[in-house]
Amino acid sequence: MEERTEINNLGEFGLIDHLTRNIEIRNAGTILGVGDDGAVIDHFGKQTVVSTDMLVEGIHFDLMYTPLKHLGYKSVIVNLSDIYAMNAVPTQITMSIAFSNRFSLEALDEFYEGVYAACERYNVDLIGGDTTSSQKGFVISVTAIGEVAPGKFVKRSTAQKGDLLCVSGNLGAAYLGLTILEREKQIFLENPKVQPDLENQTYIIGRQLKPEARPDIISFLAEKEILPTAMMDVSDGLSSEILHICRQSELGCVLYEDKIPVHDEARQMAMQFGLDPTACALSGGEDYELLFTMKQEDYDKIVLNEEIAVIGYMTGPEEGAHIITRGGNRHEITAQGWNAFK
Amino acid sequence: MEERTEINNLGEFGLIDHLTRNIEIRNAGTILGVGDDGAVIDHFGKQTVVSTDMLVEGIHFDLMYTPLKHLGYKSVIVNLSDIYAMNAVPTQITMSIAFSNRFSLEALDEFYEGVYAACERYNVDLIGGDTTSSQKGFVISVTAIGEVAPGKFVKRSTAQKGDLLCVSGNLGAAYLGLTILEREKQIFLENPKVQPDLENQTYIIGRQLKPEARPDIISFLAEKEILPTAMMDVSDGLSSEILHICRQSELGCVLYEDKIPVHDEARQMAMQFGLDPTACALSGGEDYELLFTMKQEDYDKIVLNEEIAVIGYMTGPEEGAHIITRGGNRHEITAQGWNAFK
Numbered sequence: 001m002e003e004r005t006e007i008n009n010l011g012e013f014g015l016i017d018h019l020t021r022n023i024e025i026r027n028a029g030t031i032l033g034v035g036d037d038g039a040v041i042d043h044f045g046k047q048t049v050v051s052t053d054m055l056v057e058g059i060h061f062d063l064m065y066t067p068l069k070h071l072g073y074k075s076v077i078v079n080l081s082d083i084y085a086m087n088a089v090p091t092q093i094t095m096s097i098a099f100s101n102r103f104s105l106e107a108l109d110e111f112y113e114g115v116y117a118a119c120e121r122y123n124v125d126l127i128g129g130d131t132t133s134s135q136k137g138f139v140i141s142v143t144a145i146g147e148v149a150p151g152k153f154v155k156r157s158t159a160q161k162g163d164l165l166c167v168s169g170n171l172g173a174a175y176l177g178l179t180i181l182e183r184e185k186q187i188f189l190e191n192p193k194v195q196p197d198l199e200n201q202t203y204i205i206g207r208q209l210k211p212e213a214r215p216d217i218i219s220f221l222a223e224k225e226i227l228p229t230a231m232m233d234v235s236d237g238l239s240s241e242i243l244h245i246c247r248q249s250e251l252g253c254v255l256y257e258d259k260i261p262v263h264d265e266a267r268q269m270a271m272q273f274g275l276d277p278t279a280c281a282l283s284g285g286e287d288y289e290l291l292f293t294m295k296q297e298d299y300d301k302i303v304l305n306e307e308i309a310v311i312g313y314m315t316g317p318e319e320g321a322h323i324i325t326r327g328g329n330r331h332e333i334t335a336q337g338w339n340a341f342k
Numbered sequence: 343m344e345e346r347t348e349i350n351n352l353g354e355f356g357l358i359d360h361l362t363r364n365i366e367i368r369n370a371g372t373i374l375g376v377g378d379d380g381a382v383i384d385h386f387g388k389q390t391v392v393s394t395d396m397l398v399e400g401i402h403f404d405l406m407y408t409p410l411k412h413l414g415y416k417s418v419i420v421n422l423s424d425i426y427a428m429n430a431v432p433t434q435i436t437m438s439i440a441f442s443n444r445f446s447l448e449a450l451d452e453f454y455e456g457v458y459a460a461c462e463r464y465n466v467d468l469i470g471g472d473t474t475s476s477q478k479g480f481v482i483s484v485t486a487i488g489e490v491a492p493g494k495f496v497k498r499s500t501a502q503k504g505d506l507l508c509v510s511g512n513l514g515a516a517y518l519g520l521t522i523l524e525r526e527k528q529i530f531l532e533n534p535k536v537q538p539d540l541e542n543q544t545y546i547i548g549r550q551l552k553p554e555a556r557p558d559i560i561s562f563l564a565e566k567e568i569l570p571t572a573m574m575d576v577s578d579g580l581s582s583e584i585l586h587i588c589r590q591s592e593l594g595c596v597l598y599e600d601k602i603p604v605h606d607e608a609r610q611m612a613m614q615f616g617l618d619p620t621a622c623a624l625s626g627g628e629d630y631e632l633l634f635t636m637k638q639e640d641y642d643k644i645v646l647n648e649e650i651a652v653i654g655y656m657t658g659p660e661e662g663a664h665i666i667t668r669g670g671n672r673h674e675i676t677a678q679g680w681n682a683f684k
Binding site: 031032035036037038039040041042043045047048049050051052053054056057058059060082083085086088092094096097098127128129130132133134135136137139141143144145146148150153155156157231232233248 | 373374377378379380381382383384385387389390391392393394395396398399400401402424425427428430434436438439440469470471472474475476477478479481483485486487488490492495497498499573574575590
């Protein structure tokens with residue numbers, strides 16, 4: 001039988017001590033970490049980038065098919081992704097959680113295992129947080145802090161007409177992973193004896209449950225001395241993000257359907273579900289890839305990088321935002337990105 | 343009739359635009375605020391202090407007697423208080439909220455009115471956050487960022503034997519304010535026609551519903567060139583906080599009951615409730631005063647400041663932490679501070 005330790009036996013400070021007992025500090029700038037009213041960071045002349053995200057049980061995740069370790073990992077990744085999207089390098093996070101008494105100490109340990117795994121992989125220090133109870137459900141709030149050389153951060157609002165529109169990796173798989181998990185959940189609810197059928201779908205499901213951020217793209221761009229003209233991460237779906245860049249940069253764009261990178265397994269799975277792979281990429285969300293614009297003259301520097309696809313270009317605002325389909329048709333791009341209030 | 347605008351009519355980004363439309367930037371270090379993947383801060387050679395707190399409906403606040411504007415204000419204050427407790431000056435906050443569909447746009451506006459009022463009063467910039475839905479209740483997560491001259495931050499763990507133990511303002515009133523509000527709630531639940539009786543208790547109730555942080559103490563100490571040897575804010579009750587300083591500094595202490603500052607109205611109200619005013623100060627919490635230790639030779643510099651009371655001194659660890667009562671008895675101090683897991 002699994003062990004179950006009740007958290008109220010430890011008390012708040014006992015719990016914090018327990019959860020943070022193995023913290024390692026990896027950044028020289030982390031002057032003071034967990035255990036005081038605040039943490040202290042020295043950025044040694046760099047600028048600080050801050051981003052925060054809240055994840056709510058039943059809205060952003062379903063614990064029926066999300067292992068807590070994966071949830072801890074993903075909670076960190078989604079925030080680091082925002083820091084990279086500013087062209088910065090994440091250095092610290094704070095992690096606050098509220099949870100009901102249905103969670104045991106072992107469950108929290110599992111969650112924090114994922115948190116620490118992400119911190120280790122991305123070389124980030126956990127420097128603080130809050131640990132409290134909730135009446136119902138699990139709520140996670142992460143703030144990520146990063147650093148960037150003064151003036152080198154990249155906003156969404158600074159794309160220029162004629163710039164190339166680029167995206168890293170591939171899109172739509174995380175949404176298809178979610179679709180599979182939701183299907184298996186329904187099958188399980190109808191007949192708890194049926195075992196989930198997740199074979200041959202590890203890539204897609206991994207994209208949903210254990211996403212990664214793209215520091216490799218940030219390093220590559222720095223190495224090639226490319227400063228993107230605008231950048232953001234793809235969390236709500238490609239169409240929603242493109243419209244953010246268009247609106248905030250006061251531009252239009254042309255996007256080519258056949259240039260949108262979709263993984264083979266995602267394409268096959270979309271077909272199985274009777275879904276359009278392009279629609280999954282445009283509206284699916286949670287891919288945590290980087291969407292950026294850059295000057296045309298930088299094209300030669302990226303052409304050999306298989307992890308970067310040029311998917312279109314920026315136009316004047318009067319042309320609006322359009323997609324050219326494989327069939328050569330032109331459609332307006334609409335925001336069908338994931339909306340927490342739908 | 344009050345107006346009620348459903349939030350899902352706006353969508354997430356419409357809501358964020360609405361709630362952040364009047365943001366003013368007050369700090370030169372705030373290079374980029376709300377509206378991108380992250381915010382950017384330049385600390386111009388100072389060190390950054392970070393603190394975060396989560397407030398959960400039903401655990402930390404009861405909307406039956408907490409006006410949303412006050413809740414917004416207090417959510418900011420409790421975080422700024424942690425930054426001051428590090429001897430730093432808060433400069434930015436991020437504010438994330440999750441709320442169920444029982445909250446209207448007007449309700450969120452009221453909440454943010456309080457948030458902005460606190461930002462204005464404390465000269466702090468709101469630079470980001472997250473706005474999402476919850477299945478039930480209201481959850482608030484704030485991260486506060488501040489700055490301090492390199493090496494001038496003050497920890498809890500650096501008190502020295504013989505140091506004076508000091509506290510700002512007065513203690514226990516916030517707890518008594520909560521006790522009154524809880525009493526009136528019970529009366530109302532039993533008989534909704536009875537109007538709450540809150541007259542002559544505005545000071546005490548204000549301490550609970552609209553606490554303030556103590557930047558004046560931080561400025562005063564700086565002006566007098568006093569660097570506290572240890573410091574923290576009083577959020578869980580004096581006894582709990584004193585034990586933190588003792589444990590983290592590996593010291594004991596002597597605390598004098600008759601030196602603990604209690605407001606006259608709090609003392610009277612405690613009597614009415616049949617409570618010991620000292621117990622309210624020791625265990626009540628939420629006073630957001632500053633508890634600090636300093637060298638004895640600095641005593642002359644603070645003696646005329648009526649907002650600072652010397653309440654005891656630090657001893658070697660072998661002597662433990664004790665309180666000397668008015669009657670001259672000596673009792674061990676136990677942590678009866680507020681515990682979210684009780």
